[in-house]
Amino acid sequence: MFPYKTTLKIDKNSKEPIYLQLANQFIILMSEGKLTPGTKLTSSRALADLLKIHRKTVVACYEELLLQGWVESIPKKGTFVNTNLPIIQQLDFTSKINNTLKQKAGFIFYKNDRFPIKDTNRKEGVIYLNDGTSDTRLTPTNEIARIYRRIASKKTIYKYLDYTSTYGNTQLRETLAEYLNTSRGLKITKENILITRGSQMGMWLSSQLLIQPDDIIVVGETNYSSADITFIHQNAQIKRITVDNNGLVVNEIEELCKKQRIKAVYTTSHHHHPSTVTLSAERRIHLLNLAQKYNFAIIEDDYDYDFNYNHAPILPLASHDSNGNVIYIGSICKTVAPVFRIGYLIATEDFVTEASKLRGFVDRQGDALLELTFSEFIKSGDLDRHIRKIIKVYQQRRDLFCKLLNEELKDYFEFEIPKGGMAVWLQLNKKYSWKDVTIEAKKHLLEIGDWKRYDLANLNHNAIRVGFASYNETEIIALIQKLKTTLNTIKKAHD
Known part of the structure; x- marks a missing residue:
């Protein structure tokens, strides 16, 4: 006889009714093959006596199993496990199902090693470098x-x-159109705006619509790694061009256009990611003229337009686009906090329409209440007030960070003080490697992160992008000290 008394467990403190607790346990026993098809279940009266519960509870359990098709009732004979149930092949019944951790799929699926797994676990006392994120403690949550x-x-x-x-949301699209027309010199209506869950979604949608296998997209020799991965996943041919102190060397794009058909150019024109340089005015106009002449798209990722310390923001390429070549991507996530997944893709009406169709298959819609909230947040002037506040804070942090880098670590690093943004492009003395720094830094509770992603073109520039905005004064001092201890230790080992 099956050991019902020791196998079936009842939790009288559970919110789940007892008859369902029993029914679910019976289902597991049947699906595991421990109660095989055709097995007769003990009578409701006998099971009630064994478990010390009311017979009506067992009757309700059996009725539930009957309704779900797990058992069949034969008059004057009893209740049996449904004979039509197939026997599931089991490898091992020695361990209980609730102690089994499912780790390997029982089927073949396609893996993609291009997409890195991002570890978001944070250990107490460890400082984690980032490539320029906002300080969520300054978020205007109230x-x-x-x-x-x-x-x-x-x-x-x-x-x-x-x-x-x-x-x-229509209200947010209308609000953004007015706001961006005023602040960035755009000339758009809500029909030119698709709300996204951040700039990465806008980039993905754009690549889906623009790129087919072997289409050519031009990027900087140093470039935002997530953009590279997005384009590579579309099986694009990536052509890399030089980036100097004035941004993308557009003359190289022109030479490419004379030889091959270019489908798109990706640029972070305001503060090049990762090196932070700004695309010059002359090169902006040159790039727009080339796009018009050779009919390619410009994906302009304006990820941190609002953060400028030495001058007013430079208007984006999209503000000068009269031919419909620019796809302008941005987000509020960087400015307010990453948790608020609100971004935008701005382009011609026909492109936005196609992007909205595609978006509907991967993300049916955004969070309408959150989008309404940010529409009001922008219209009320709260966003502008928040920007003015954090610009002052981030500028002070930039100045302190660069001052300490210069005073404490000038023998190890070369860098330019960024005019805007939330990060510094930090070039390590070629006597040392970021691999060694990463290993040694862990001993001093400093996590460097994936430094290789800053050199996907294998230029061996020995530089990474280090954010400063998310650290307060105390944390900046601690970060510099940990970095100094790390490098001094490596230097002694070298000497």
Whole structure:
């Protein structure tokens, strides 16, 4: 006889009804093959006596199993495990199912080693380098929460809780059109805007629509690694061109255009990622003229437009685009906090329409309540006030970070003080390697991260991008000291 008494467990403190607890356990026993097809279950009265529960509870359990098709009831004979159930092949029944960790799939699927796994676990006391992220402690959560509560409490809010447009919330699109026209010199309407869950989604959608296998896309010899991975995943041919102190060397793009058909150029024109240099005015106009002449797209990723310390922001390429060649991508995530997944893709109406169709298959729509909240956040002036506040803070942090780099680590690094953005392009003395620095730094509770991603073209420039905005004064001092201890230790080993 099957050991019902020792196998079936009842938790009277559980919110789940006892008859369902039993039914679910029976289902597991049947699916594991421990109760095989045709097995007669003990009577409801006998099982009730064994488990010290009311007979009606067991009857309800058996009725549930009958409704789900796991058992069959034969009049005057009893309840049996359904004879039509196939026997599942089991490798080992010695371990309990709730102690089994599923690690390997029982089927073949396609893996992609190009997409790195990002470890988001953080250990106490360790400083983690980043490539330029905002300080989430400065997020205006009270203002955002207040707007969100007010919107969510409106009687008409129900209409935003259903399926809505794949373009994104209409109010946010209208607000962004007005805001970006004023702040960035664009000439757009809401029809030119698709709301995304960050700039990466905009980049992915653009690559899907622009690139087929072996199409050529031009990027800088140093470039944003996530963009490279996105284009490589589309099986694009990536052509790399020189990046100097004035940004992409556009003359090289022109030479390429004379020989091959270029499908697109990707640029972070305001602050080149990763080196932070700005694309000069002359090269901007040259690039736009080339796009018009040779009919290629420009994907302009303006990831940190708002952060400038020495001068006013330089207007994006999109503000000078009169021929519909620029796809302008940006987000509010960088400015406010990464958790608020609101970005935008701006292009001609026909391109935005196709992008919205494609977006609907991978992400049916955004968060309408959050999008309404940020529409109000922008219109109220809260976003501009937040930007003015953090620019002052980030400039002070930049100045301290660069000052300490110069005072404490000038024998190890070369760098230019960035005019904007949230990071420094830090070139290590060629006597040392980032591999050694990464290994030694761990001993001093400093995580360098994936330094290889800054040199996918194998230029051996020995530089990485190090953010400063997310660290307060105390943390910046601690970071520099850990870096100094690390490098001094390596230097002694070399000497």
